[in-house]
Structure formats: structure tokens, C-alpha cells
Amino acid sequence: QDLVYELGIDNIRFPVNKRVEKIEDSSQVILRDPNKCILCGRCVRACAEITVQDVLDLAERGGKTFIAAGLDEKLAETDCVSCGACVQACPTGALTEKLARFQGRSWEFRKVETTCPYCGVGCQIELNIKNDRIVKVYGVDNGSPNRGHLCVKGRFGLDYVHHKERLTTPMIKKKGKFIEASWEEALELVAHRFKELKDKYGSDSLAGLSSAKCTNEENYLFQRFIRVCFGNNNVDHCARLCHASTVAGLGQAFGSGAMTNSIKEWGKSDVVLVTGSNTTEAHPIIG
Structure with missing residues (x-):
């Protein structure tokens, strides 16, 4: 065509x-x-x-x-x-x-x-x-x-x-109302407030919570930002509540809490043990 x-x-x-x-x-x-x-x-x-x-x-x-x-x-x-x-x-x-x-x-x-x-x-x-x-x-x-x-x-x-209700620009509250702002203005305000809280209450007063919808690279940069800029280890991930026990179990059984094989290798496996997963619905590409 x-x-x-x-x-x-x-x-x-x-x-x-x-x-x-x-x-x-x-x-x-x-x-x-x-x-x-x-x-x-x-x-x-x-x-x-x-x-x-x-x-x-x-x-x-x-x-x-x-x-x-x-x-x-x-x-x-x-x-x-x-x-x-x-x-x-x-x-x-x-x-x-x-x-x-x-x-x-x-x-x-x-x-x-x-x-x-x-x-x-x-x-x-x-x-x-x-x-x-x-x-x-x-x-x-x-x-x-x-x-x-x-x-x-x-x-x-x-x-x-x-989606029509998605926020496409930063919003800053002024006089009780949210108004649109530039990225420069929003980032400057956030940096100022972070520094203000850190100086007043100490670095442990700040923390960060990341998302599973971010890529591995984005989550890496996020935790690095928390550790370097906040000066603490107060960083967590929304998936930890679900997968913490899995990571601990894998670490104890295989020596690593992450994947030990690539997805490509599944097709060559003699046996695949699936526990607690509805793979065809949750991960259709490998299900």
C-alpha cells in the first residue's frame, strides 16, 4: 500500500x-x-x-x-x-x-x-x-x-x-486554588519546600514512594535522587507490599530475589513451576 x-x-x-x-x-x-x-x-x-x-x-x-x-x-x-x-x-x-x-x-x-x-x-x-x-x-x-x-x-x-481530565501542566495552589504553572516554577517551588523541610526537621522527614508503572531505569533514578538529594534511605515502592515475600523466598532458594532466567529461555525449559499467578491474564505475552 x-x-x-x-x-x-x-x-x-x-x-x-x-x-x-x-x-x-x-x-x-x-x-x-x-x-x-x-x-x-x-x-x-x-x-x-x-x-x-x-x-x-x-x-x-x-x-x-x-x-x-x-x-x-x-x-x-x-x-x-x-x-x-x-x-x-x-x-x-x-x-x-x-x-x-x-x-x-x-x-x-x-x-x-x-x-x-x-x-x-x-x-x-x-x-x-x-x-x-x-x-x-x-x-x-x-x-x-x-x-x-x-x-x-x-x-x-x-x-x-x-483523557480529557488528565493534567498536562503542573498545578500550584495559590490562595486556596490550583492554578497552572510552568515546569520551571513548579520545580523551583518543590526544591525550595524540600530544602525547607530538610533544614527544619532533618533529612529523615523526607521520603519517596515510586510506582510500578515506571521503567526500571526511571525507578533507579528515583531511588538515587532520594538517597543523594534527601540524604537518607527512605524510599519504597508500591509493589513491595505484594512482592516482598516473593523476593525473600527467591533469595533464600536461588540466591537472588530477581529473575534467574530470561523470558526467552522459558520456551526451552523442561518444567515451569507457576505459583500464585494467573499468567494468561496478568502477563498475556508470556502466558
């Missing part, structure tokens, strides 16, 4: 007998337009070999061949988990993200690689951005550990960043 626009091909030289099929939009996030399908089978392979759902398949034969969902059902009525692997594999736009339709061509998007903020798998994602808004999300093909695959949350669940 990109080449068609690049080369300026706007007509077909030979007569074609086209079938006009109904667009299927039962899914909340994926739209199927069989009129654009070239029957390459990439979506079928993605669903079978990457997601291992086997929802899509080639049905009928010859000129009547088409891509069927389930037993020729609507996508919403099948076992589709809305991961979008078929959408990322489709080369023609027969499968598209509903929210990304008519938002622009692929070359018009600014592409930014980052880490998915949901679970601890750490999938590498590519944000397609236009006018400072996330239009669609792809998995990074060679990114570890997901190798281009994403779950429904990672691919379709990032629209919250554009």
Missing part, C-alpha cells in the same frame, strides 16, 4: 471482477474489510503461530476463498483476544485499528520506541504519533522479550494518556 502511494498508482489497467463484501465491525478495537484482503494468509499465521488462538483461517477454495473468523462468525463471537497481531501483520488495511482509521498514512506518523507501562514483562512498543497524539501502537519486531507481539492492553490500552 505504501508503494502504491509512493509510485502514484491510482487505477488498475486490467478488468477485474470484484466481490463486494460487507465490512465487519463487531470487535471493539478491530475492523475487518474483506474487500481489501489479498488472501496472503499473514493474519492466519500470526493468529496461529504468535498468539496461538487459531481464530482466523482460509475458508472455501479457488475464487471463493476468504478469511473466516471462527466458523465464519463475527470476530466478537469467536475466541479472539483482541491482541492485534493480525492487524500488525496485515499489509493492505483489510484489518485495521478502529481508532486509527482515517488518522493518516504510515509515513505521516512520528515513531517513538518505548516500554509498555502495564505489567512487568517490559514489552517494547512503537508509538505512532501525529499532532502529539498516539494514533496506534505496534510491537517492536526485534524487541525483547515480546518480539513484536503485544496483548490487548499494550496495543489498544494507551488511549488514557489523552
Whole structure:
């Protein structure tokens, strides 16, 4: 499709007998337009070999061949988990993200690689951005550990960043009311108040609480800021209440409270012991 626009091909030289099929939009996030399908089978392979759902398949034969969902059902009525692997594999736009339709061509998007903020798998994602808004999300093909695959949350669940009630500028309370402020003004106020509290009550009066939605690198910088600038070890993490016992148990059993193997190595393991986890729901990419 990109080449068609690049080369300026706007007509077909030979007569074609086209079938006009109904667009299927039962899914909340994926739209199927069989009129654009070239029957390459990439979506079928993605669903079978990457997601291992086997929802899509080639049905009928010859000129009547088409891509069927389930037993020729609507996508919403099948076992589709809305991961979008078929959408990322489709080369023609027969499968598209509903929210990304008519938002622009692929070359018009600014592409930014980052880490998915949901679970601890750490999938590498590519944000397609236009006018400072996330239009669609792809998995990074060679990114570890997901190798281009994403779950429904990672691919379709990032629209919250554009919520109308999200704060996009710092707010400072003046005379009992919050007003917008510049980052310079906000950071200067925070630094002044931190110093004021430290001078008056000592360094132990300050502490920091980090978030599991931050990357490892961001959490490292946060704890370093607390230890260096506050001069204490009063730093904690919201996940500690849940995982402290797990870390202690792993440390005692394996000598390390962190992972001893990479996610990639799971596929080569003879035995995988899962305790207290609903992996397919909490971490779909490795579940």
C-alpha cells in the first residue's frame, strides 16, 4: 500500500471482477474489510503461530476463498483476544485499528520506541504519533522479550494518556486554588519546600514512594535522587507490599530475589513451576 502511494498508482489497467463484501465491525478495537484482503494468509499465521488462538483461517477454495473468523462468525463471537497481531501483520488495511482509521498514512506518523507501562514483562512498543497524539501502537519486531507481539492492553490500552481530565501542566495552589504553572516554577517551588523541610526537621522527614508503572531505569533514578538529594534511605515502592515475600523466598532458594532466567529461555525449559499467578491474564505475552 505504501508503494502504491509512493509510485502514484491510482487505477488498475486490467478488468477485474470484484466481490463486494460487507465490512465487519463487531470487535471493539478491530475492523475487518474483506474487500481489501489479498488472501496472503499473514493474519492466519500470526493468529496461529504468535498468539496461538487459531481464530482466523482460509475458508472455501479457488475464487471463493476468504478469511473466516471462527466458523465464519463475527470476530466478537469467536475466541479472539483482541491482541492485534493480525492487524500488525496485515499489509493492505483489510484489518485495521478502529481508532486509527482515517488518522493518516504510515509515513505521516512520528515513531517513538518505548516500554509498555502495564505489567512487568517490559514489552517494547512503537508509538505512532501525529499532532502529539498516539494514533496506534505496534510491537517492536526485534524487541525483547515480546518480539513484536503485544496483548490487548499494550496495543489498544494507551488511549488514557489523552483523557480529557488528565493534567498536562503542573498545578500550584495559590490562595486556596490550583492554578497552572510552568515546569520551571513548579520545580523551583518543590526544591525550595524540600530544602525547607530538610533544614527544619532533618533529612529523615523526607521520603519517596515510586510506582510500578515506571521503567526500571526511571525507578533507579528515583531511588538515587532520594538517597543523594534527601540524604537518607527512605524510599519504597508500591509493589513491595505484594512482592516482598516473593523476593525473600527467591533469595533464600536461588540466591537472588530477581529473575534467574530470561523470558526467552522459558520456551526451552523442561518444567515451569507457576505459583500464585494467573499468567494468561496478568502477563498475556508470556502466558
